[in-house]
Amino acid sequence: MARWQPDPSFYPSPRMAQKAPPETLAYVAAFDPDRTRPDEIAVVDLDPASPAYATIVGRVPMPNVGDELHHFGWNACSSCLCPNAPHPHVERRYLVVPGLRSSRIHILDTKPDPRAPEIVRVVEPEELAERADYSRPHTVHCGPDGIYVTALANGKGEAPGGIFLMDHESFAPLGRWEIDRGPQTLAYDAWWHLGHDTMVTSEWGLPATFENGLIPEVLLGGRYGHKLHFWDLYKRKHLQELDFGAEHQLVFELRPAHDPTKAYGFVNCVVSLKDLSSSIWTWYRDGARWAARKIITIPAEPTDPAHLPDLLKGFGAVPPLVTDIDLSLDDRFLYVSCWGTGELRQYDVSDPHDPKLTGSVRLGGIAARTPHPGAGREFLTGGPQMVEISRDGRRIYFTNSLYGAIDKQFYHRGFDGWMVKLDAGPNGGLDLDERFFLEWPQGHLPHQIRLQGGDCSSDSYCFP
Template sequence: MTLRPDPTFYPSAKLAMEGPVETLAFTLMLSPDGSQPDGLAVVDVDPNSKTYGQILHSLFMPNKGDEFHHFGWNACSSALSPLTGHAFLERRYLIIPGIRSSRIYIIDVKEPLKASIHKIIEPEELFEKTGYSRPHTIHCGPEGIYVSTLGGAGKDGTDGPPGIFIMDCETFEILGRYEMDRGAQDKHYDFWWNLPRDYMVSSEWGLPPQFENGIVPEDLLSNKYGHSIHFWDLRGRKCTQTIDLGENHQMALEIRPAHDPAKQYGFCGVVVDTTNLQGAIFTWWRNEDGTFEAKKTATIDPQPADADDLPELLKGFGAVPPLVTDIDLSLDDKYLYVACWGTGEMLQFDVSDPMNPMLAGKVELGGIVKKNPHPNGKAFGYGPQMVEISRDGKRVYWTNSLYSTWDDQFYPGERGAAMVMAECGENGGLTLAKDFWVDFPEGYRSHQIRLEGGDCSTDSFCYPSA
């Protein structure tokens, strides 16, 4: 505990945008076949440094087969909530779950170049205290660490629905399940909230048998993956409303509410529409009576392709779907970045009017058919995937691996890990930085990124932007 709030905690998104520029990034490394332990890479993102774009420190775990995927901080700007008793925490620890092992690592990064394991939570403790498995998304809340899961109990994770559990933000003890009344929610993926308005939004991917060994084509074509978003009374821990986006809108994934809590809207990315292979962005909003609505406000078309150029999974379709696998919203709530992992595109939408997203910029890199190289001439394996935005909104970072078994289905053969950065123009537009490219150890793939001092998908703000 510190004697004053951590200087990386900001009351509002506007103040966070004015904070210091990041000089380090933390990136997850996973061994797709489980032959090596997964790890955390500390990357130099300071353009004035001689080691710019290089890994300065790597921390590898003592176990194999974890499959690192998403991770987050022990504490963030949400600690400044007037309802919290934790305003004097430090943003010191990274919480890294193994999506395949259900093991959780607490990593001390107070000295980033000496990052070390502080604690390991074994899967048996998670099973015993929650009945959940396959931990996924981490969000630091005002009173604890919230962790979403993709599996319930039992060997295949289908004994009961998945959900969210809460960890103590100082001892890292698992306290128990979040949900008191889950309503219609029976699958899980992402979640986020509006803290002052006291509501949470969650989404759906699929149950472990639907994703662990790769996508199940029969389930996709019969629309059995998640296609609903759920709205919760945050402190009442009760699901109050469910909106079905339409069963053809398969895999409703990332939830991105406006960062300014005075605004009561947000976005959800949908991987694929099974009627036309489009990707989609939905805007959801809250009415004056407290109810919610959602509307499809943007679509991304598939790209025609010869069957000979397509992986076995897609040969019968004669096209590459965009596969919207991640979205991220800048802190000023102006630009929504959409990763199209299948077509190899990073799209920038101006969402100043959230009901009418307008394409403002685009970068083409990788892709199932196009295989666009980086401006430095290197091949970018797979496609743009996990995206993270600097607090000031000027830099957009991304990696290229989705999930090991899905990588292998859509992009057969080892393609190598990569992390790149694009610069955002003053009035929109994206340009890849030719001099920023991170090489990872052979045999690893790269997934989610966290930026020093917070970024656009970690911090929740408790006060409106002035």
């Protein structure tokens, strides 16, 4: 008699997931910053034994132009094995790929041929607005009970942004997630502590304040997001707001501990209006409430104004602009992308309140433009941006593009896309893989990376 079996890429605990087979493919969202040709999902060969290693082996163009593919995710992951999950036999098969600018959501099936995914459904912006009253879908997370998607604006492109759910099988938007949103109006990322029935959300800004680039008056006026919000995950009600203060602009990527018994996580603040530094904060339980404290400050680097864009000339310094972070599955190492200075940092966060810097690699940067030894070029534009970690924690991949209009604001001397790989030692330390420099084809820029079979920022677990 045939029996249903869980997807072999699902693991009940992060410890077991660390023993998974190495990834051999990556899916990378690539967009045309000029919006004249379709964006695409590129398939990159990650197998060191393959003759096609570090090259694009498949490309799936979107059916329209101007989507601005940004963050995307899987339809299902290891949280489907949670005790309360109604879908334990769903497959990690489909990529849910939103267009941040178009509000269109593409569903790609990777199963028939992982190197040539097929678009099997497109959710148009009108359907999303009608069913959920949201637009500008930003981040996709697969949960025990559905697909969660954050949206930066309501159906009219205005406040409030928030979260909506999609069905695992039909991919229809089900509706707005929030029952009681309390004071929350801005949105960006969302993650959860399944073991503590808690959702956490962060903030960016409304589309009018970023779609054509960051607006200096809004930034210097402290009007971008600077808060964390905590919710009852199952009652869908706002519980608590933590305000970092208007000085701390752009509170972005949420990385909770993977171990479901641990009630803490990390978030990055892109820039301080006081001194252009970036910071990393830990949120944690403090009695019956949540609290947060700054654990890392990365200073701006003094620089000749001749090397700076107009936006920064008056400051005479390059801000680190920490725009992404990622946490290894064992909750030991936190990776920090300093997109402005061109540095990827590795911290040992075994003690989440006392991080230790254990590794650093420099590539690109607004002023330095540090080259890669495998690139055969004198300089690189862009810097470490979207970062992804293999499940065993030994391989780190990253791309260099943040957002089309913002790339041009900060990298005023031109911008070319690339993707690279680092090797991480078991006890810390980083080395460039000189064989892995993927110069992105002209006309597109690479952003989010997803690894076949799962990675460190796409799965949550119910068992320690």
